[in-house]
Amino acid sequence: xxxxxxxxxxxxxxxxxxxxxxxxxxxxxxxxxxxxxxxxxxxxxxxxxxxxxxxxxxxxxxxxxxxxxxxxxxxxxxxxxxxxxxxxxxxxxxxxxxxxxxxxxxxxxxxxxxxxxxxxxxxxxxxxxxxxxxxxxxxxxxxxxxxxxxxxxxxxxxxxxxxxxxxxxxxxxxxxxxxxxxxxxxxxxxxxxxxxxxxxxxxxxxxxxxxxxxxxxxxxxxxxxxxxxxxxxxxxxxxxxxxxxxxxxxxxxxxxxxxxxxxxxxxxxxxxxxxxxxxxxxxxxxxxxxxxxxxxxxxxxxxxxxxxxxxxxxxxxxxxxxxxxxxxxxxxxxxxxxxxxxxxxxxxxxxxxxxxxxxxxxxxxxxxxxxxxxxxxxxxxxxxxxxxxxxxxxxxxxxxxxxxxxxxxxxxxxxxxxxxxxxxxxxxxxxxxxxxxxxxxxxxxxxxxxxxxxxxxxxxxxxxxxxxxxxxxxxxxxxxxxxxxxxxxxxxxxxxxxxxxxxxxxxxxxxxxxxxxxxxxxxxxxxxxxxxxxxxxxxxxxxxxxxxxxxxxxxxxxxxxxxxxxxxxxxxxxxxxxxxxxxxxxxxxxxxx
Numbered sequence: 244x245x246x247x248x249x250x251x252x253x254x255x256x257x258x259x260x261x262x263x264x265x266x267x268x269x270x271x272x273x274x275x276x277x278x279x280x281x282x283x284x285x286x287x288x289x290x291x292x293x294x295x296x297x298x299x300x301x302x303x304x305x306x307x308x309x310x311x312x313x314x315x316x317x318x319x320x321x322x323x324x325x326x327x328x329x330x331x332x333x334x335x336x337x338x339x340x341x342x343x344x345x346x347x348x349x350x351x352x353x354x355x356x357x358x359x360x361x362x363x364x365x366x367x368x369x370x371x372x373x374x375x376x377x378x379x380x381x382x383x384x385x386x387x388x389x390x391x392x393x394x395x396x397x398x399x400x401x402x403x404x405x406x407x408x409x410x411x412x413x414x415x416x417x418x419x420x421x422x423x424x425x426x427x428x429x430x431x432x433x434x435x436x437x438x439x440x441x442x443x444x445x446x447x448x449x450x451x452x453x454x455x456x457x458x459x460x461x462x463x464x465x466x467x468x469x470x471x472x473x474x475x476x477x478x479x480x481x482x483x484x485x486x487x488x489x490x491x492x493x494x495x496x497x498x499x500x501x502x503x504x505x506x507x508x509x510x511x512x513x514x515x516x517x518x519x520x521x522x523x524x525x526x527x528x529x530x531x532x533x534x535x536x537x538x539x540x541x542x543x544x545x546x547x548x549x550x551x552x553x554x555x556x557x558x559x560x561x562x563x564x565x566x567x568x569x570x571x572x573x574x575x576x577x578x579x580x581x582x583x584x585x586x587x588x589x590x591x592x593x594x595x596x597x598x599x600x601x602x603x604x605x606x607x608x609x610x611x612x613x614x615x616x617x618x619x620x621x622x623x624x625x626x627x628x629x630x631x632x633x634x635x636x637x638x639x640x641x642x643x644x645x646x647x648x649x650x651x652x653x654x655x656x657x658x659x660x661x662x663x664x665x666x667x668x669x670x671x672x673x674x675x676x677x678x679x680x681x682x683x684x685x686x687x688x689x690x691x692x693x694x695x696x697x698x699x700x701x702x703x704x705x706x707x708x709x710x711x712x713x714x715x716x717x718x719x720x721x722x723x724x725x726x727x728x729x730x731x732x733x734x735x736x737x738x739x740x741x742x743x744x745x746x747x748x749x750x751x752x753x754x755x756x757x758x759x760x761x762x763x764x765x766x767x768x769x770x771x772x773x774x775x776x777x778x779x780x781x782x783x784x785x786x787x788x789x790x791x792x793x794x795x796x797x798x799x800x801x802x803x804x805x806x807x808x809x810x811x812x813x814x815x816x817x818x819x820x821x822x823x824x825x826x827x828x829x830x831x832x833x834x835x836x
Contacts, residue, residue: 320344328450329399332406333360334443338376340364341443350397350450367446369393372401376444379403383441390455398455399448408442472532473498476507476692479539485512487520488775489584489711491699493672495680498692499645507534507575508643508694509542513549516817517780517829518584518773521549524641524696525577525596528618537573541566541619545579552819555579555592556626559616563594566620575619578641582633582698585713585773589639592628594619597644597658600665604636604702608662636702638675640665645691646683657683672697710776712739718768720761728757728770732781735772741779745832748812749779752830755805756783759791759828774834778814782829790818790826 320342323330329347331354333340338360348354351366360367360376367373370391379386387402476498484492494510507527515521523545527534544565548558558579566575578599580591591599591611595618599611609631616626633639640661647657664682668675676697685693703711714735718724732753736746753770760768764785773780793806810816813830820826 329446329448331360331364331446332443333376333446336377336380337361338373338380338444347448350448366393370399370401370448372403372446375401376403376446379405379444380441390451390458392455396452397450398452400451401449402447404445404447405441406443406445407440468531472535475532476535476538479535479542480509481511485514485520487512487514487518487582488777489518489700490520490582491672491701492522492697493676494694494696495676496692496694497680497685497687497689499689507538507573508645508692509538510641510694510696511542511545512696513546515549515552515581515819516815516831517782517827518775519552520582522580522582522589522639522641522696522698523549523577524643524694525575525619526643526645526694527573527575529573533570534573537566537569537575540569541575541577545577549579552817554628554820554822555581555590556615556628559592559594559619559626563616563619563622563624563626567622569620571620573620576644577619580641582700584700585771587632587634587700588630589633590628590630592616592626594626597642597647597654599631600640600658600662601631601633602638602640602665602668603632603634606666608666610658610662633698633700635700637700638665638668638672639698639700640675640679641696641698642679643692643694645689645693646679646685646695648691672699675699707776710774712774713771714773715769715771718757718760718766718770720766720768724761724768725754725757729754731770732772736779739774742835745779745834748832749781752809752813752832753781753783755809756781756828756830759783759805760785763787763789763791764826776834777836778834779832780829781831782827784821784825784827786825788820788824788826790820791828 323332323342323344326344327346329350330344331340331347332342340354340356340358340360340363342356343354351364354363361373367376370393371388372391375386375388378384383405385402385404387400389400390398391401392398477496480496481494484494486492492512494512496508496510507525507529509523509525509527511521511523513521513523523542525538525541525545527538527541529537541562544562545558548561551558553561559577562577562579566573575594576596577594578591578596580589580599582589589599589601589611592615593611593613594616598613601609601611603609611631612629615629616624631639642661644654647661648654649657661679661683664679665675668678668682670678676695679695679697680693714731716728716731718728729750732750733746736749741749749772753772757768757770760783764787766786768783768785771780771782771784773782791806793810795807806816809830814833816828816830818826818828
């Protein structure tokens, strides 16, 4: 096989013919000059000196020839043998071994000539190169596979290049006679692939083991860092959502794909007592463990502020100052909303977060007003509250930007797409949550983390509706207020068919709360009774905004025991300021199941 002829056909190289000139040396070296018959006459009329005779001329020494070897003067074995990387030349459609260089033998061992690569070169199978060689032979197009591992742990990037067909009529490697016997190449056939110009495949393997190991160490470190952040993130989210009596709630958190660092998305559900529920969702701008840690601090602070039973805008006002103290460089968005079953509204305040969407019973989607304040941590802003109806049969969705934000479109388009998906979403909150995730195209490889909170206020009918009742009585004050309150509570609780013991405890609690309001509050006063499928709620509201506190009464004191009695007999109790001024004091009794 004539490797010299093949070497001139390597892709990317051009045949360079040696510059040969059969002409003689320059005339000066040969001293071949012609004498003029009439030598020129100088201006003064004296003839010029005749030219020297050839015998008198000393020939200039010829320069030493510069030897520049042409490509044809180097054999393929010399070219490939000098390469430090493993190289193999394979001939024909079955890829028979034609040549392997010294570097190849040093890495993989010697290989017999004429044997198909599938039989004698198992390393090519390990590197998944054999199918690639078939493609190259058929198409005539080079192919490359990157960072493939062998059984011994080495990693190689392998390039397979088509080699033009060669004529085996002469094996006189590198000789002019052999080159003369070679058939000329058909370039058109070379372009069309196997059987039409491609005679073999050149395999070139570059050792990238060090690079692959460094990349694997980096991936392992990033994976460990990501796992830590995900673990921290999930541990800071609620492990089990609270389920209020009047609402059905489901939530989903999905971290971003492996190429996206974990962010600071979070959600929470907090029961405030007296049937009221706080709903929270937020997003810390940032990635990794730091964002998750800031998220955990904000979530803990929200739960603490929620226990104060403050209006939504006051909770965000407190949270804004805390966010600036935690880390001024970390900006967070948040929505804090409170649902009161007696009013059928969501009272919310938003700090730069995306709007709440509510789907009514007919399928119409309503969008809450724009954010009522900037993101948390900016400071210098007085937050306000807004409202959106949440009547029975409706569904509310709170979400983070990972659900609707796409790099190729405006975020308002994403919110509109979510509204369209919500309009047709029916079923349980978890079913709705999963459907929204699918409809918005969120997959395991999503480039941002996503948090979704779905809240349903179910419409109750029939037997289920019998478990939910409300009753209220306006009290004008005076000495007759307490007896009226006791009589009202006795009649209502008896009609609700509570056990006698529970009726007696409920009447006692109502009497103590009314007495406390008469002594420390101002008109107007209102007694409210509410039952759900799980508890009895008693609430008294008046026009004074001073919240009561539990204290220990001395034996000689004639007052100060009302709240202590209520706290002792009830499952829980609390108080809050009402939006129109004044306060409400409540207690709850768990119903026997």
